[in-house]
Amino acid sequence: MTDHSLQRRLEGMLLGGERKYTRLEVAQRAGVAQERSRKLWQALGFASVGDDEVVFTDADVEAVRTTDRLIGTGLLHRDLETAVARTVGLHLSRLAEWQSQLLWSLIEQHPELAADEQQLVDLVRRLLPELERVQNFVWRRHLAAYAGRALAADEDLESRAQVVGFVDMVGYTRMTRRVDEAELGEVLERFEALATELIAEHRGRVVKMIGDEVLFVSDSPVEAAEVALSLAERTSADERLPPVRAGLAAGRVLSRFGDVYGSVVNLASRLTSMARPGTVLVDRELATELARVPEYELRTRRPVSVRGYNRVRSAALRRARDLAATSRAAAPDERSPSDP
Known part of the structure; x- marks a missing residue:
């Protein structure tokens, strides 16, 4: 035959x-x-x-x-x-x-x-x-x-207030040049499995996986923060995965055929590119929401100009319990919320 x-x-x-x-x-x-x-x-x-x-x-x-x-x-x-x-x-x-x-x-x-x-x-x-x-x-x-x-729901499902999050692996491009296909496949599989598990656990929705990056949305500021912080913690503890960085932004989002659009999505992406390995950056609107949660600590950062935005104001999100074991001195580009 x-x-x-x-x-x-x-x-x-x-x-x-x-x-x-x-x-x-x-x-x-x-x-x-x-x-x-x-x-x-x-x-x-x-x-x-x-x-x-x-x-x-x-x-x-x-x-x-x-x-x-x-x-x-x-x-x-x-x-x-x-x-x-x-x-x-x-x-x-x-x-x-x-x-x-x-x-x-x-x-x-x-x-x-x-x-x-x-x-x-x-x-x-x-x-x-x-x-x-x-x-x-x-x-x-x-x-x-x-x-x-x-x-x-009591609002329009196509355009409504949500939190948009990007989480990506740091150094992914360099890693692709030094590992073989089998190793690369294992890294991607571990990252995707961990990301989808945490997003589902915290009642978010995976919009799409883009190679080394995941885009997700959530109706809850706290749940979105937990996804980003947990992903950063879990990848740091896994020697087989590179560290990640994350950006979160809140506001009205247009949902269309399973994808999301709008300035909030763009801002979350820019915040991710600004974040250091292992850190989570949030926009001003989300920082205001999370500042009311005692489990979190936020440190404002100096405004930064990025593509499409002249002065992006953001804050680094951390767990409050983590700060007790770290120095009280802020990083050079970070200030406490009460600093002028």
């Missing part, structure tokens, strides 16, 4: 049928305009295809019909369908890439799978429904959590 034959067998299983329609035939069978079906296909992250290429299945036709029904119910506005498709395609393509890598890693560990194509096909056939069940369960749990928050 050739590799092309194996590819066709796996493809038919994953796509739920054989390729037998062109793009124009899909649009006709689904009852939607041809240009609309083309935009949806591209928004999902798939390459453009010619009008005469037979690449679509019955599942593709049903997917277009389902999208059309969602718009008909009013749940999804027609002006947003392309943006929604783009977001779904972006996140699911990353998931599919990772799962494919897992499969090939399994094959490398068990050469007998590569030698027996039928055994490989049977393995994928068994794993596919299990993966679907897990993904469906996780999606429903998250949907239930977010739906509960939406029903309990």
Whole structure:
């Protein structure tokens, strides 16, 4: 059996049928305009295809019909369908890439799978429904959590007051030049696992992992502070991880298709770039909130000019108990809140 034959067998299983329609035939069978079906296909992250290429299945036709029904119910506005498709395609393509890598890693560990194509096909056939069940369960749990928050909220969920945090590993670029791929993968895995664990524990939300950096949001100033401080503490105690630095800012944030935007996001990013290894910087608004919490100590820093901001006013956030063991003298660029 050739590799092309194996590819066709796996493809038919994953796509739920054989390729037998062109793009124009899909649009006709689904009852939607041809240009609309083309935009949806591209928004999902798939390459453009010619009008005469037979690449679509019955599942593709049903997917277009389902999208059309969602718009008909009013749940999804027609002006947003392309943006929604783009977001779904972006996140699911990353998931599919990772799962494919897992499969090939399994094959490398068990050469007998590569030698027996039928055994490989049977393995994928068994794993596919299990993966679907897990993904469906996780999606429903998250949907239930977010739906509960939406029903309990008394403000606009798309634009509301939140705390935005960036935490990144210090010296990551230098580290990539001196470690091999296996070591780098282990560092990234440990950092991502620790970050997602702490953010979930403190009821925040991971917006995205960007290599050596995590972006998260929280509805609570205290919980956001705990995430940043705990990450700094845990990475400092782990010899296999480089130190981290963090920046937190509070204010109105625009949430759109799982990502966040606005000046607060930009400010949190700038604060991160200003922070020393192992430290957490917060903006003035968040410092005012956290100053009321006795467990924390804040030391204001002199204003600094960074890209996009002339004079960024910030404060270094620490745990109050940590100060008893350190010198009372402030760092050269730090002053106590009562200093002029």
